[in-house]
Amino acid sequence: MNMPTTLTRPKDSYDYLIVGGGMVADSAAKAIQQVDPNGAIGIVGSDPDEPVTRPALTKKLWTDPEFTVDQVWLKTVEQTGADLVCGVQVDAIDRAAHQIEAAGRAIGYRRLLLATGGEPKRLDLPDDDRILTFRTFADYQRLRRLAGNRHRIAVVGGGYIGSELAAALVANDTEVEFIHPQKLIYEDSFPSHLARQLTDLYQQKGVSLRSGTMITGGSAGPAGIQLTTDAGDQIDADAAVIGVGITPNTELAEQAGLSVDDGVVVDSYLTTSDPAILAAGDVARYPDRLLGRQRVEHVDNAEQMGRQAGRNLAGAGEPYTYTPYFYSVLFGNRYEAIGTLDPSAELVENWSDDHQQGVVYYRDGRSGVVQGVLLWNVDGRTDDARSVIARSSSGDLAPDDLTTAISTH
Template structure:
């Protein structure tokens, strides 16, 4: 590893997908610029979705196969295990936990999110899945016959539970709702998913709100309903916390817990940009929002990198997100919220669907269930609906399921 210099043209704080994309965009636009990537993670940037997807379902379980090779391919100087603790926008400097001070021309905050842990519990058998280190640790614990309890029926919890069935472990998925993923999907899909998980020997425990964890010879997880689950390993999918402490202490404007950016992804501080999970941006279709998915991380990182290198290109993108659960998969755009009005369109054999999510008669989101190559059209449907050019009764024929 090269030594950390006192000055760089561009300092990128964070070691995820947004940081990687920004470094590539800067190098393309400004080949002679000096770039430092300061990452608290001890591992090089990887394609993070693989940690809960491909590394469990493919032939290669080594996370090195998902490494992005950011430093080699961009010429940036990558410094892992380097925690940035201070941001001084007025003097264009950042400080590290080791007491180093680095001057920057432009800085990017791409600090992402951290897994939400259960307070007061420190045990190697209680795991979250967010980093390469987490993946390797969980992979080692997922032995044939091990009792694995996944807590949380959201995006990451459902993916992890599905992934663990590949290991021979006994998998239980405990979640707070009445039905799996009911906050996202209509009953037609949640019912199908519950049947699919049961067919793959996943025990579903609805109505489970984690209230405590005993860490004796075996783990005992307690719910608010006096119900207990016994486990060898607990995997917590309790959501994520935005890593905005650096921005907050640096005096940057925050709103709704995220870092406010302008159309060019600039923060309230001169020459400081933000991308990825932490950025509160103006979505061209849906207004102010922050998005915690890889498509946004990559797209906003690229846009921020271009603008740091001198472009003035607005970030006018509506991100997608996606997941695979056994033999089913989906892509989606916008808000998937089951409290909204949901209009479903199914193919003839009911293996694929398009679900429109409406509020006050306008489409806020589109789910493409086992329906592919339709994301751009979904964005067009949202735009037309938001602009009063598409009535709810006209939605059925807009996107063909399948």
């Protein structure tokens, strides 16, 4: 059941105004409330629902019977007292007047946070209720109605959303056709043997794989939908869910004259080129202390960067020094990673005897510096991975020491 929209008409002005209604907004509002309990907080988001813990939409809500829909809500308003408006698009920022324009009215701010996230990339497919991109809680509800009862669902896209949904759906009485551009699942991130192992696992679990395939079009009719591949083949299904990545929502920032380069450019304090405006989350391109300038589309960054942005909105003046990790859970296998996972790099691997737990280090072929660390079924070692990258960058870690740098146990 959806939680109701808390507010339909915002105040005329706020001390702290957040554009975007996702996890970044939630973390920021909670941090603001801690630093400045008396500051007025407004949140205006285009999502139709209040902030939720987004990873659950492709993970726990499908795989953990004890995790219920009631547990996805982040209780932003309840815990912060913020005014929240859902389902409203912000049309413009007037930097001189310290105002935004939304739904035909102006809302003032003392300080503004852009937490606009990203827009799912779309394919050339019909506008049909049985074809959906996947981003919000409303998308989850819609997919739930389409899934089960041995319905056949085509999952398009081999990244986080596609791989997680393919695994989730097949475990919920759904026939799954998983369509992705790589020959092996995650072959653009994992060592080839691990990508093969994962691909075999999907097949063993009953997922029908259409590898090395792109969708170029499709049609919808009374009996279902039909997708057209780049080879000219037709794929029939009852429904399709698309997860082929996102494009950062930078239009507001661009129109306002802020610096934009594959995201809204911020400094180490998460401040944009306007000192009254900060940006955080998927939309922000920030200077990572270990990895250089980054734009990160993962929940850990949304939570941590949102928290720091909220503190800084309220005057804390603290740099964002955290290097986020990313993770996924695929048929009970959990991986965590820091940095860039490029299998064309020089790989150093350390696996347990049964090959169920492993650590993979991705080294730059020229400098020998570790650019990324993959932890496969190795929990609680992300700090160790950060330390490896830092020590490697400073020359304090010899290549021969990598195989023992992080234990697989």
